[in-house]
Amino acid sequence: MHADAILELRNLKAGYATNAGFVRAVDDVSLTLHRGEFLGIAGESGCGKSTLAYSIMRLLRDNARIESGSIIFDGTDITSLDEKAMNEYRWTRMAMVFQSAMNALNPVLSVEEQLVDAVLAHKQVTRADAKKTAMEMLELVDINPERIASYPHQLSGGMRQRVMIAMALLLKPDLLIMDEPTTALDVVVQRSILQKIEELRRIFGFSVIFITHDLSLLVEISDSLAIMYAGKICEYGPSREVYASPDHPYTKGLMNAFPTLTGPISRMGGIEGQAPSLLSPPPGCRFAPRCSVAIDACTKEVPLLQVTSPGRLCACRLCGGNHE
Amino acid sequence: MNNVILELKHVSKHFALSGLRNIGKVVHAMDDVSFFLNKGESLALVGESGSGKTTTASVIAGMYEKTSGEIYLDGQPVLPFKTREASLRYKKKVQMIFQDPFASLNPTHTIRSILERPFLIHKLAGSTRELEAMLCDSLEMVGLSPAKEYLHRFPHELSGGQRQRVNIARTFAVSPEIILADEPTSMLDVSIRIGIMNMMLDLKEKKHVSFLYITHDLAGARYMSTRIAVMYAGMIMEIGPTEEVIANAVHPYVQLLKASAPAPQEGVRKAAIPAKGEIPSLVHPPSGCRFHTRCPYAKKICSEEVPAMRDIGNGHLVRCVLV
Numbered sequence: 001m002h003a004d005a006i007l008e009l010r011n012l013k014a015g016y017a018t019n020a021g022f023v024r025a026v027d028d029v030s031l032t033l034h035r036g037e038f039l040g041i042a043g044e045s046g047c048g049k050s051t052l053a054y055s056i057m058r059l060l061r062d063n064a065r066i067e068s069g070s071i072i073f074d075g076t077d078i079t080s081l082d083e084k085a086m087n088e089y090r091w092t093r094m095a096m097v098f099q100s101a102m103n104a105l106n107p108v109l110s111v112e113e114q115l116v117d118a119v120l121a122h123k124q125v126t127r128a129d130a131k132k133t134a135m136e137m138l139e140l141v142d143i144n145p146e147r148i149a150s151y152p153h154q155l156s157g158g159m160r161q162r163v164m165i166a167m168a169l170l171l172k173p174d175l176l177i178m179d180e181p182t183t184a185l186d187v188v189v190q191r192s193i194l195q196k197i198e199e200l201r202r203i204f205g206f207s208v209i210f211i212t213h214d215l216s217l218l219v220e221i222s223d224s225l226a227i228m229y230a231g232k233i234c235e236y237g238p239s240r241e242v243y244a245s246p247d248h249p250y251t252k253g254l255m256n257a258f259p260t261l262t263g264p265i266s267r268m269g270g271i272e273g274q275a276p277s278l279l280s281p282p283p284g285c286r287f288a289p290r291c292s293v294a295i296d297a298c299t300k301e302v303p304l305l306q307v308t309s310p311g312r313l314c315a316c317r318l319c320g321g322n323h324e
Numbered sequence: 325m326n327n328v329i330l331e332l333k334h335v336s337k338h339f340a341l342s343g344l345r346n347i348g349k350v351v352h353a354m355d356d357v358s359f360f361l362n363k364g365e366s367l368a369l370v371g372e373s374g375s376g377k378t379t380t381a382s383v384i385a386g387m388y389e390k391t392s393g394e395i396y397l398d399g400q401p402v403l404p405f406k407t408r409e410a411s412l413r414y415k416k417k418v419q420m421i422f423q424d425p426f427a428s429l430n431p432t433h434t435i436r437s438i439l440e441r442p443f444l445i446h447k448l449a450g451s452t453r454e455l456e457a458m459l460c461d462s463l464e465m466v467g468l469s470p471a472k473e474y475l476h477r478f479p480h481e482l483s484g485g486q487r488q489r490v491n492i493a494r495t496f497a498v499s500p501e502i503i504l505a506d507e508p509t510s511m512l513d514v515s516i517r518i519g520i521m522n523m524m525l526d527l528k529e530k531k532h533v534s535f536l537y538i539t540h541d542l543a544g545a546r547y548m549s550t551r552i553a554v555m556y557a558g559m560i561m562e563i564g565p566t567e568e569v570i571a572n573a574v575h576p577y578v579q580l581l582k583a584s585a586p587a588p589q590e591g592v593r594k595a596a597i598p599a600k601g602e603i604p605s606l607v608h609p610p611s612g613c614r615f616h617t618r619c620p621y622a623k624k625i626c627s628e629e630v631p632a633m634r635d636i637g638n639g640h641l642v643r644c645v646l647v
Contacts, residue, residue: 044513156602186372187540189602191584213514216586257518259547261570261585268547270518274483 005072006174006207007033007056012069014055015278023278024067025051027231030305033175038201038208040222040239042215042254044275048231049211050099053179056209057096058086074174092122094175095168097161100184104164105152111138111163112148118167137166140203141196158189162196169200177209182217194221216258219243227251230276230286233305237312247314249294250287285316293318328399329534330361330384330418330502335393337376337383341607352606353379355558357393358633361502366528366535368545368566370581371555374603377538378423380555381504384536385420386411397502416446419500423507425487429479435490436475439463442497462493466523485516489523496527503528506538521548542585546570551639554578557603557614560633564640574642577615613644621646 009031015024025048033039043049054060056071058078070079078089098104106114115134116127123130135145141162152160161181168176178197182190198221201208212218218225218239225239227248235248246252253271273290276282282289288298297317305315335357338350354376361367371377382388384395386403395403397417405411422428429438439459442448449455463471466489479487488508495503505524509517525548528535537548545552546566553563554577562575573579604610610617616626623646631645 044515158602186602187542187584188372188580214586215514220586254515257514259518259521259541259543261543261546261582261587265547267522268518270522271515272519274485274516275513 004035005032006035006037006074007031007209008070008072009052009056010070010072012052012055012071013067014051014060014064015067016051016061016064018063018279021279025231025278026055027281028069029228029231029233030069031226031233031236033207033209035174036201036205036207038210038221038223040218040225041209041211041228042213042218042225043228044213046275046278047228048278049228050179052228053096053177053209053211056177057090057094059090059096087122091118091168091173092171093173094177095171095173096177096179097164097168097181099180105160107152109151110148111150111152111155115148115163115167115170118170122171133170134166137170138163140169140200141166142192158185158193161185161189161193165193165197165200169204169206172204173206175207175209177211179211180213181210183212183214190217197221215254227254230281231278232286232315233313234287234315235313236305241312247308247312247319248287248316249291249318253290327362328360329363329397330536331396331399332360332380332384333358333394333396335380335383335395336391337379337388338391349607352558352609354383355609356630357555357558357560359553359560359563361534361536363501364528364532364534365551366525366537366549368537368539368549368552369555370539370542370545370552372540372581372603374557374606375555376558376606377555378506379558381420381506381536381538384502385418385504386414387420412446416498417501418504419495419498419502420504420506421488421491421495421508424511425484425491426479426511428491429487431479433478434475435463435477435479435482438479438490439475439494439497442494446498448498458497462497463490465496465527466490466493468493484512485520488512488520492520492524492527496531496533499531500533502534502536504536504538507540509544510540517544524548542570542581554581557609558606559614559643561615561644562640562642563633565638568638568640574636574640574647575615575644576619576621576646580618 009029012026012029013024014026015022029052041049055066066079070077073089078086112131116130119125119130119133135148138145138148143159143162182193210218210222222239225237225242226233227235229250235242235251242251246255256268257270271290276286284299284301285303288294303315303317305313308314308319335354337354338352341349341351357380369377369380383390389404394401402414405414436459439462440455443455443458449458459475460471463474468474468486468489509520512520539545549566551564552566552569554561556577562569562578573582604614604617612627612629613631616622625645631643633641633643635641
């Protein structure tokens with residue numbers, strides 16, 4: 001384990017038991033997250049990015065399980081900790097902002113009750129102290145602390161998402177996982193929330209895993225970027241480098257799928273076809289059926305994530321070694 | 325030369341709130357909306373959720389009755405329809421693509437029965453054989469081939485992108501002149517969005533239709549349109565040629581929208597205009613300019629009178645007293 005790593009995933013496999021069979025949504029994922037790092041995980045719906053997040057938090061649904069591999073958080077393998085031991089980590093050391101803030105807050109409890117409960121569940125403090133902590137945190141996310149008495153329906157979507165962020169940061173965790181935190185929000189609100197997260201990260205120094213399908217957003221805000229496709233990481237590296245010169249054909253396709261606000265307007269390509277079913281993923285490279293440069297060998301052997309240049313990884317037999 | 329196919333003049337749509345406590349209260353979903361659409365043109369209607377863009381499309385489609393104002397098709401005032409024939413005639417010319425490909429196809433119907441309805445309703449096929457050929461043609465046109473493979477399937481057997489293609493095929497079935505596309509790609513995966521957008525651009529050229537392309541994504545609007553209209557809280561704030569509006573946004577709201585859009589090349593930017601607040605309640609919209617509560621340049625006059633649309637040249641109109 002790297003000295004300054006806060007989280008390390010080693011060959012993690014996780015999935016769901018369904019009526020149609022086992023769906024391995026996370027397939028052999030290895031990643032390292034350093035302290036203070038902002039890691040973006042990009043992928044389309046069904047690529048396993050949310051399952052990855054829920055695996056790290058050990059919050060998978062009843063029909064889901066971690067098959068093998070390890071999740072090492074600050075030196076400890078938390079993969080097989082029991083619930084009681086896990087609660088030492090959850091929310092205290094690692095916290096999560098869920099995708100839909102609209103539904104993640106309890107509609108019949110006030111913001112105060114929900115925030116104070118979160119503090120009291122993990123810390124031996126008085127209710128008054130817990131409320132003080134909660135109000136300070138609301139202020140940090142630009143919500144008037146007086147609004148602590150509000151119920152979720154009295155807040156706008158953006159404010160609810162800020163409350164969720166405040167709740168996640170209440171106990172000053174080392175790691176903040178955000179699962180599409182801004183997808184349901186308008187661009188202006190999204191922008192203000194991103195700026196807020198950056199600001200708070202500078203204050204508290206926590207690490208972030210930010211999960212989204214919006215690659216253009218991630219390139220802008222993250223230090224490093226992992227691209228997921230059909231349960232596997234296909235490319236990893238510093239965000240700017242991945243953006244400027246993507247290696248994997250899937251990443252290249254994604255980069256050519258976003259219209260831009262500046263520069264000449266040219267016809268963009270996108271990617272033909274659709275992502276495979278994880279019930280029966282294609283043999284070999286999972287992207288091969290949609291890949292425009294695939295050769296015969298691509299459909300036979302699963303490509304491994306390999307170093308293409310310092311700090312950069314790519315799982316494609318056609319890009320290894322040609323990236324000096 | 326009159327090239328205008330559709331024109332809205334000061335159209336408003338207010339929805340009455342339900343419930344005893346809300347008697348007399350209305351939602352000002354769309355207020356004083358005026359614009360025109362040229363033949364074969366693609367106009368993008370951009371706005372955040374709650375800005376009234378979908379209401380605008382629904383009113384044009386005849387799904388909601390307008391509260392006031394006038395809508396002209398080929399120079400003739402339309403709506404409300406006096407007869408079923410008038411309604412059918414209009415709807416054959418004006419068709420809508422809906423946002424949600426999962427909700428807009430009846431899950432208990434096969435693709436065949438979904439797709440043959442417009443042909444039957446508008447009596448476009450002379451015989452069963454002709455209908456069959458038309459169904460196949462329209463599926464092939466949207467890239468679902470071989471068409472016979474798809475006709476007997478149910479919507480749940482198709483992916484989101486394929487479903488949206490069926491929606492587009494259904495829209496084009498009646499050879500419409502105007503397509504109202506309501507965020508047709510926002511619920512699709514990013515890698516297939518551009519494919520659907522390209523297909524719509526191709527169909528626009530091939531079928532000589534006019535597009536009203538509704539989106540919240542300024543960059544997508546730029547890709548799809550030659551003119552752009554930006555809505556905020558039920559009103560159009562700025563309208564003009566796409567490149568001009570995006571490169572030289574005049575209205576403070578449009579500047580804010582532009583500054584908020586992701587720009588991967590730049591790193592976390594402090595937006596030129598601080599992003600504060602959210603879209604106001606449309607039950608009690610702000611007095612005067614609806615953006616004044618969030619506008620960094622707002623003056624006293626902004627809260628007192630509703631600014632009119634002003635022409636600043638080259639077909640570029642702005643609703644701001646400070647310009």
